[in-house]
Amino acid sequence: MxxxxxxxxxxxxxxxxxxxxxxxxxxxxxxxxxxxxxxxxxxxxxxxxxxxxxxxxxxxxxxxxxxxxxxxxxxxxxxxxxxxxxxxxxxxxxxxxxxxxxxxxxxxxxxxxHGESLIKGVGEEDMDMDMDMDLPILDIKTIYIATDDFSYINFLGRGGFGPVYKGRLEDGQEIAVKRLCENSGQGVVEFKNEVKLIAKLQHRNLVRLLGCCIQGEERMLIYEYMPNKSLDFFIFDERRRRELDWGKRSNIIYGIARGLLYLHQDSRLRIIHRDLKAGNVLLDNDMNPKISDFGLAKSFGGDQSESSTNRVVEFIMLCLAITTCSGYMPPEYAIDGHFSVKSDVFSFGVLVLEVITGKTNRGFQHADHDLNLLGHVWKLWVEDRAIEVPEEDLLEETCAVSEILRCIHVALLCVQQKPEDRPTMASVVLMFGSDGSLPDPKQPGFFTNRNVPDVSSSLSRSINQVSITMIQGR
Structure with a gap:
């Protein structure tokens, strides 16, 4: 033959x-x-x-x-x-x-x-690739050569979208290739979102999309390569987080805040990220943060700052699996499927506390109680012991103590139970950049005992059954 x-x-x-x-x-x-x-x-x-x-x-x-x-x-x-x-x-x-x-x-x-790409199985009428993307389309042979045929040596990790590989183009530029899994139903939706949204975004604290590859059943996104991986790689590792002094951590916190402000207010498409977490913040050579992974993001109109899903059960099954397990989802989002810019603000507040403490929210453990990280910080706050929140190594930088305490204060304002009590990201950026007085924070949302049912069991009963420890604010 x-x-x-x-x-x-x-x-x-x-x-x-x-x-x-x-x-x-x-x-x-x-x-x-x-x-x-x-x-x-x-x-x-x-x-x-x-x-x-x-x-x-x-x-x-x-x-x-x-x-x-x-x-x-x-x-x-x-x-x-x-x-x-x-x-x-x-x-x-x-x-x-x-x-x-x-x-x-x-x-x-x-x-x-030859470039007149049709996205098989995605719905070409929705994508409007040629008219709406302004994004280079790379051929599949280029990607295979760049990643050495998706060699395991170049494997960087796996997310809801699919595996991510490191690659190098012929001109020497390093890239990260996100490859859609063929059997990932949610991945198709994520791919549509990510291409349509991030292709229009340009900010120093957002990861840059270089192009995409759409050929046959293959769908891939090509990003700038971030040599220092993601924030969780450093902040949750006892040895590696020692490389992050307060100067670097504060730069990361402020950079994330500026990136979110751009998404919510300053970009052409105003966007709610909906999946902000340490694993979705990448770090460049200089440890500058770049928000990534826009698969769950939603755009909203100029006069609109909130929305909701009509498929709440489906939405909760998807997003709890991705986000709540890490403790970043606000109460109104998980219970009612209601999301707004204040949902991202809540996630940001959790992330700030994780950066300061080096601990995960839901994975936090303490010998004296069964609270998660939010509950622990709130307990110390109302007892006027906020100085005990940060890692001891950070407190050795005496000139940074007041700045660290202010970040804790702002973070607690961001994680308040009611969305209307939380500040906007514009206000957060102003709070970081000034020495003015701040309002007292109210009770956080979802600071729980550790005997909370797991995600699968709580979905089968009701997410409203999550136990919440009540501590009065000062």
Missing amino acids: KLPDTSWSWYDSRNAMTLEDCKVKCSSNCSCTAYANTDIRDGGKGCLLWFGDLFDMREYASFGQDVYIRMGFAKKEFKGREKVGMVVGSVISITVVLVAVFACYRKKIMKRY
Whole structure:
């Protein structure tokens, strides 16, 4: 059998892989459609993979090469003339079918390959890619080369969207590639949001989207690479967070605040992020923060600052799994599906306290009580012991004590139970930049005992059953 056209293929340049290695590599890649040896001598060696549709396959009577074609999850193999005959009856029949199908779609597919991209399965009428993005579209071969075929060595992590890989373009620029998982239903929605929203955003405290790759079933976002990973990598590790003195931590806090203010007030599309957490704040070479991951973000109009979801149950199942487990979701968001700019303010307040203490909200433990981090800080605040909140290492910087205490005060204002009591991000930025008096904070939302039911059980009963410890403010 003649090998298919290799315009959209990858090969083992070292010619060292066995056929079994090639099969494993193809099976582990959701875009791989077929594989074969590059050298059929001495039992075969090397690996050649195809991505997308297969063109120009022919049957030869007396010579040719075995091609192994993936058929969905069955992974059926077509091995030359005999194996194809076993599976479909005859090589001629399958060739006729393939030619007919490919002829119908070849023109459409080739347009997609040359940049007139159609987003299969996403809903091209909603995306308006060519008119609305102003974003470079990279071809898939460039991405495969940049990431060394998505090598495990380049694997950076995994989120709700899918895996993230490090890559390097031909000009030497380092990139981060977010790759949509084929079986991720929510990922398609996240992809639409992220492309439509962040493509229009430009701010020094937001991660920069460099381009995207949309080809066949593949959907990928290409971002600037952040060498210092994410904030949680540092702040929740006892050894690494020692690298963050108060100067660096305050710069991170103020940078996040400026980024949120831009989203809420100053950007062309006013945006509620809805998933602000330490893992979604990336750090550049100079430890400057950049807010990332806009998969759950929502835009709102000029006179609109709040909204709600009509699918509350679906919304809670999605967002509690992502956010509440880390303790960043405000009460009105989790209970009623109601979100506003004040939802982001709440998450910001939690994040500030985590940066100051080096502890997670829900993962916090204390020998004297069962409160989470919000409850612990509030308890110390009403007992006039706020000086005990920060890490001891930070208090050694005596000139920073008053600044740290002011940040704790602002954070408690941000996590108040009622959204209307919380400040806007514009007010937060002003509070950080001035020495004026601040209002007394009221009781935080969701400062709980640690015997709270887990997410799955609370969903089956009612999220309103979460126990809340009541402590009177001073």
